[in-house]
Structures are given as structure tokens and as C-alpha cells.
Amino acid sequence: MPDGPRYEDDFYAWTQHQAMVLRTMAVADNRFDRENVVEEIEDLGRSERDAVRSQIRRIIEHLLKLAYSPDQQPRFDWMASIAEARATLGDKISPTLRRDAETMLAKLYRDGRRQAELALRGYGENDAAEVLPQSCPYSLDDICREDWYPDGLGGKP
Numbered sequence: 001m002p003d004g005p006r007y008e009d010d011f012y013a014w015t016q017h018q019a020m021v022l023r024t025m026a027v028a029d030n031r032f033d034r035e036n037v038v039e040e041i042e043d044l045g046r047s048e049r050d051a052v053r054s055q056i057r058r059i060i061e062h063l064l065k066l067a068y069s070p071d072q073q074p075r076f077d078w079m080a081s082i083a084e085a086r087a088t089l090g091d092k093i094s095p096t097l098r099r100d101a102e103t104m105l106a107k108l109y110r111d112g113r114r115q116a117e118l119a120l121r122g123y124g125e126n127d128a129a130e131v132l133p134q135s136c137p138y139s140l141d142d143i144c145r146e147d148w149y150p151d152g153l154g155g156k157p
Helices: 012-024 035-067 076-093 095-122 126-130 138-144
Strands: none
Touching: 012 035, 012 095, 035 076, 035 095, 035 138, 076 138, 095 138, 126 138
16 A cells, blocks of 8 residues: 555545655656656646635635525526535545635635626626625535525525
């Protein structure tokens, strides 16, 4: 059993560990393109990390629209988008990526808030856009929790 994170348990941590091992491993055969192989493995991990971050931003955007938009018509579309993003997030998040998301939550919130604000203004909901919280009102557990939605202006969606 190799040292380090297991592929099955934490893909992102595994990619970063394998890249480090490859970088430090002595290679006698110059046909092996170590640097490009290392970069490709690291890129696989970054791709997973970026996908997790993207889904969190998407969930935040739609949670904010559910909570602050007075419009009733698109609510189920937003909920469907949240459900899809949570399913994708559940497939990709690992312990290491969860820690990354916790660390990055304030920035991910700012990005998701910006998207929500632009969308609300695009539909003429300037009042709703003005009152979006500046700091994240959701925990990562809220963001990931299946079937959880914030209270909207008229109660639960």
C-alpha cells in the first residue's frame, strides 16, 4: 500500500501527493516526460477543485435568489438548479476539497452574490439586489444539505 492519500478516498489529495512523489522520484530513463505527466496529474486535481468551487458558487447564487427575490415564477427552476449542483458537488467533494471550500467560502460567496445581484438587476429586482447580505449567511453544511432552502420573503419556497 503506497503512503499518502488513497485514490478512492480523496482524489484531489491523491493527485497532489502523486505529483509530489513523481517530482521527487529519481528517473534514469530520459524517455519518461516527468514534468508534463506531473502537470497533467496536478491539473486533474485542480479541475476537481474548480468544479467543486463552481458548484458552490452556483448554489449560493440560487439560494440568494430564493431568499430575496419576490418573484414566484422561477423559484422551482432555481431549486432544480440547486438540486443538480448539489448532486454534482456530492460526487466531487472530498475531505480535502471540503477544507478548501471552507477556507474559500467568503470568496465563493462574494462571487455567487455578484452573480445573484446581476441576475436580480437584470430582471428589474433592484430592491432585492440592494439587500443581499455582504457576508455569507449560509454554512457549507447548508450549501451541501439536500432539500434545504432558505426562508424566502414569503416563507419557504
